[in-house]
Amino acid sequence: MLPALRQISRPAAFALRAARRPAAYGGARLTPFTRTIVTKRYTQDHEVVVFDDATMNGTVHITNYAQSSLGDVVFVELPTEGTEVTQGDQIGAVESVKAASDIYAPVSGVVEEVNTKLADQPGLLNKSPEDQGWLCRIKVKDAAEVEKLMDEEAYKAHCES
Template sequence: MFSVLRQASRAAAARPSASAVLRTHPFARTLVTKRYTEEHEAVVYDDATGLGTVSITDYAQSSLGDVVFVELPVIGTEVKQGDQIGAVESVKAASDIYAPISGTIEEINEELSSQPGLLNKSPEGDGWLCKIKVTDAKEVESLMTEDKYKEHCEH
């Protein structure tokens, strides 16, 4: 019994304390910004990685109805803000997807090919579309804030 306690206390002593971790990275800070387009795309930009995760908004998925097919861009494709990067088809309609920001497609959500309904269940979460390595972070700031987007949807 005492040997187990001794091993546990040695293991705890070997772990760095919270203050040691803070001293290692005192100025580590990430800014994550979420913005919207008039075409109902959303982008979550992480300034630490330079990646923008693109999705359609909840408003867009509810307008489309049950999504049955998602066309996504090809990894490595360079896109400019406003370029068509894919499409969404539902039982009601089809809609193009546009790049909210310029950059290079780094990753796509492979899950959507077999589970397009993720766009309905979690459009801005598990139903994300692609990740873009942003070339001009100022473009993110030019997009609508959440409040402005809500106003846009009310009109």
């Protein structure tokens, strides 16, 4: 019992020992704090961008509303990596059993990555439109463009009108 009381009376020493313990044994790991804000914004054309201000990357998806309106997606055309895009530019297309729809860039920047899984599995847009069915990642030029897009509440109102 006495060693436990010594531990309590020296909290700084205890914290340092806990930080050195492997996590599997309940030890804490001290990491520096990094401030990152992830913002989700919507366009009137039913694209969504998830923007990370620390990396200036925006991941582009279609909304759940868009995928349900399209029906079963059978083909997805995506932009080429390295392509510079301007907000509102056509960057691809989605074809479904019901219709075809263009995809527009929600923000300006350079396409850094495309979801190559969609070539073989276009149905990912139906199963997981805002997660595994992402379209591309854009290195955003101007974060102010993201702020001008609709937030979730405004997007819901847009869909209901």
